[in-house]
Amino acid sequence: MNIRHLTFRLLQVYVAVVRSGSISEAARQLHLTQPTVSLQLKRLADTLGEPLLESRHGRQVPTEAGGELYRASREVLGRFADFDDYLAALRGGERGRFSIALVNTAQYVLPRLLGPYSQAFPEVDVTVHIGNRRQMLTRFERQEDDLYVFSHPPSLAHALAGRFLRNPLVAVAPRGHRLAGRERIDMAELLGERFLLREPGSATRMLFESWLQEQGLSLGPTLQMASNEAIRVGVAAGMGLAVLSEHVLPPEHSDIAILTVAGLPIESHWQFIVRRDRRLSHAALGFLRFAEGHLGDCVEPRFLSNELDDLLRRLDAAPVPPLRGSDP
Amino acid sequence: MNIRHLTFRLLQVYVAVVRSGSISEAARQLHLTQPTVSLQLKRLADTLGEPLLESRHGRQVPTEAGGELYRASREVLGRFADFDDYLAALRGGERGRFSIALVNTAQYVLPRLLGPYSQAFPEVDVTVHIGNRRQMLTRFERQEDDLYVFSHPPSLAHALAGRFLRNPLVAVAPRGHRLAGRERIDMAELLGERFLLREPGSATRMLFESWLQEQGLSLGPTLQMASNEAIRVGVAAGMGLAVLSEHVLPPEHSDIAILTVAGLPIESHWQFIVRRDRRLSHAALGFLRFAEGHLGDCVEPRFLSNELDDLLRRLDAAPVPPLRGSDP
DNA sequence: ATGCAGTATAGATAATCATCTATATCATGG
DNA sequence: CCATGATATAGATGATTATCTATACTGCAT
Numbered sequence: 001m002n003i004r005h006l007t008f009r010l011l012q013v014y015v016a017v018v019r020s021g022s023i024s025e026a027a028r029q030l031h032l033t034q035p036t037v038s039l040q041l042k043r044l045a046d047t048l049g050e051p052l053l054e055s056r057h058g059r060q061v062p063t064e065a066g067g068e069l070y071r072a073s074r075e076v077l078g079r080f081a082d083f084d085d086y087l088a089a090l091r092g093g094e095r096g097r098f099s100i101a102l103v104n105t106a107q108y109v110l111p112r113l114l115g116p117y118s119q120a121f122p123e124v125d126v127t128v129h130i131g132n133r134r135q136m137l138t139r140f141e142r143q144e145d146d147l148y149v150f151s152h153p154p155s156l157a158h159a160l161a162g163r164f165l166r167n168p169l170v171a172v173a174p175r176g177h178r179l180a181g182r183e184r185i186d187m188a189e190l191l192g193e194r195f196l197l198r199e200p201g202s203a204t205r206m207l208f209e210s211w212l213q214e215q216g217l218s219l220g221p222t223l224q225m226a227s228n229e230a231i232r233v234g235v236a237a238g239m240g241l242a243v244l245s246e247h248v249l250p251p252e253h254s255d256i257a258i259l260t261v262a263g264l265p266i267e268s269h270w271q272f273i274v275r276r277d278r279r280l281s282h283a284a285l286g287f288l289r290f291a292e293g294h295l296g297d298c299v300e301p302r303f304l305s306n307e308l309d310d311l312l313r314r315l316d317a318a319p320v321p322p323l324r325g326s327d328p
Numbered sequence: 329m330n331i332r333h334l335t336f337r338l339l340q341v342y343v344a345v346v347r348s349g350s351i352s353e354a355a356r357q358l359h360l361t362q363p364t365v366s367l368q369l370k371r372l373a374d375t376l377g378e379p380l381l382e383s384r385h386g387r388q389v390p391t392e393a394g395g396e397l398y399r400a401s402r403e404v405l406g407r408f409a410d411f412d413d414y415l416a417a418l419r420g421g422e423r424g425r426f427s428i429a430l431v432n433t434a435q436y437v438l439p440r441l442l443g444p445y446s447q448a449f450p451e452v453d454v455t456v457h458i459g460n461r462r463q464m465l466t467r468f469e470r471q472e473d474d475l476y477v478f479s480h481p482p483s484l485a486h487a488l489a490g491r492f493l494r495n496p497l498v499a500v501a502p503r504g505h506r507l508a509g510r511e512r513i514d515m516a517e518l519l520g521e522r523f524l525l526r527e528p529g530s531a532t533r534m535l536f537e538s539w540l541q542e543q544g545l546s547l548g549p550t551l552q553m554a555s556n557e558a559i560r561v562g563v564a565a566g567m568g569l570a571v572l573s574e575h576v577l578p579p580e581h582s583d584i585a586i587l588t589v590a591g592l593p594i595e596s597h598w599q600f601i602v603r604r605d606r607r608l609s610h611a612a613l614g615f616l617r618f619a620e621g622h623l624g625d626c627v628e629p630r631f632l633s634n635e636l637d638d639l640l641r642r643l644d645a646a647p648v649p650p651l652r653g654s655d656p
Numbered sequence: 657a658t659g660c661a662g663t664a665t666a667g668a669t670a671a672t673c674a675t676c677t678a679t680a681t682c683a684t685g686g
Numbered sequence: 687c688c689a690t691g692a693t694a695t696a697g698a699t700g701a702t703t704a705t706c707t708a709t710a711c712t713g714c715a716t
Contacts, residue, residue, distance in 0.1 A: 084331075
């Protein structure tokens with residue numbers, strides 16, 4: 001038996017004949033002419049090198065070999081029908097996997113979205129990578145992930161972006177700070193104090209520093225800590241002041257005060273970034289659609305800024321990369 | 329996904345690529361050129377409508393859909409490899425089925441052959457049909473069986489025959505019969521006695537009657553019984569005489585005497601008959617081969633008359649009917 | 657940067673396939 | 687025995703496939 005000439009179509013035809021017990025009837029069912037089916041059967045029997053059917057009392061009945069072929073065919077066709085279902089689920093975004101890379105600060109909010117999403121799509125494997133802005137940029141350049149969350153995206157030459165959440169940076173001080181509660185503090189009044197800063201490469205630090213530069217200000221003494229949490233706790237403990245994303249503060253933050261500094265909060269937005277040169281996994285697309293529809297249910301209204309519909313529209317329009325996929 | 333254009337060959341190629349992680353390497357293994365394999369992959373991805381491979385660090389790695397396709401392909405190819413094994417077993421006669429139709433009298437010997445055979449080929453299903461000559465002729469004409477055992481075959485226009493066993497018909501009488509033990513009895517001396525005969529349509533009866541006709545004799549009173557066993561018991565009980573196949577008599581038959589009538593035993597041979605217009609099942613062929621080789625171990629030497637080698641040779645030479653098989 | 661190994665694309669060709677119509681053969685049930 | 691429905695065969699055709707050689711692109715290692 002030469003498997004090379006074996007076609008799934010051939011098996012389908014054969015199964016139809018065995019089922020109906022008649023070549024002509026199978027031809028009708030398959031919308032083919034009777035000679036076509038006859039010939040297909042002959043080819044099939046030729047490639048297998050065994051007779052498959054006998055006509056008994058006018059009905060086509062499988063021989064010994066034919067019976068086994070029928071069983072094999074049904075299994076095999078069934079397996080590929082399953083595979084087809086799998087593909088459909090994959091395409092519908094109900095199944096599959098995607099990876100998303102978050103800038104550190106975003107990890108305080110994104111779970112609010114990812115939680116309900118993976119509740120709704122339990123068959124999708126999500127991998128979340130977290131790091132500071134610089135690390136995310138590296139991942140982005142190496143095309144390691146399906147989705148990225150940045151506040152300020154890198155060059156959008158090969159990517160599309162869609163804002164979805166406001167990310168205000170506020171100045172914080174320990175609860176009992178002398179300026180806590182005062183209106184319209186001037187930033188210059190704070191420069192003498194020690195500031196707790198994230199590491200270079202952090203988006204929060206980058207935004208803060210460029211804002212300072214715009215104002216023509218520069219900081220006094222600083223202390224560097226590579227984690228928002230550590231900084232928050234540090235501020236509460238009186239180590240100094242800081243500028244942090246409002247998302248970092250717990251809803252009730254009795255040990256920390258937000259200072260109403262003129263010019264603050266620094267407004268920025270988180271956005272989903274999608275590379276245009278990498279085929280977006282169906283699951284990732286499904287997640288974006290989910291985010292577009294359910295963002296309002298997952299985050300506080302004051303942070304809402306959902307421009308994902310626009311992103312999705314542009315993704316639909318984007319030229320699809322070739323089917324074999326490209327290098328990540 | 330359009331299953332119509334899916335080929336087993338295509339899956340083989342795909343599996344080779346996934347296994348080796350390289351298109352060029354797969355091409356080498358398959359004795360194809362690299363562009364051929366590239367193109368096959370493209371076609372495969374096109375018919376499935378999903379990218380299947382991504383090149384990661386220079387290796388071809390399946391995507392989500394590709395991984396599932398790989399699993400499906402392996403299962404499916406494995407299933408057909410099994411089917412191929414099955415076919416091989418079928419062709420080797422190690423497996424399958426055949427039916428054999430025996431003239432009544434032959435049922436006393438054939439089990440000696442069928443027993444060891446089905447011991448040796450436990451995977452073969454054998455169906456044995458038993459009846460008198462007339463019934464066997466009907467089955468033969470309707471092509472209902474793979475093999476037939478006759479003493480005198482019907483027309484051999486569409487069949488081949490091979491003798492394998494002597495079938496002497498002897499005259500039997502109850503133990504104490506007046507002629508028991510006498511040498512050279514003349515048949516005429518017995519005609520006054522009642523003869524127990526099989527039914528018309530029986531081969532034994534036919535042979536006996538045509539022998540009588542040759543001798544210019546005719547029987548006196550008769551009694552008809554449709555079974556060799558019944559006749560044998562009847563003779564032992566003194567109901568009359570009979571002419572029976574020697575095979576019908578048990579090895580020790582103290583209650584019955586064989587009369588040494590001049591011109592008896594009537595010599596005949598059982599033969600296997602194979603229709604030439606019906607494709608012989610591999611299993612049946614295997615049985616004939618087994619019989620040819622093991623007949624000597626299974627029956628008493630004095631009955632041996634093995635001409636099956638000749639039959640087998642002629643079977644090999646016979647033109648093979650078309651693959652789809654013909655009507656039984 | 658340079659070259660190599662791997663991959664993709666283009667263009668060509670012979671083979672095979674799927675499919676048709678038309679016709680012959682066969683089997684079966686009145 | 688014949689009419690009818692089922693199957694096989696023949697011949698034709700356009701589409702698809704398998705496969706090649708030649709060449710272009712691409713990314714990694716030197």
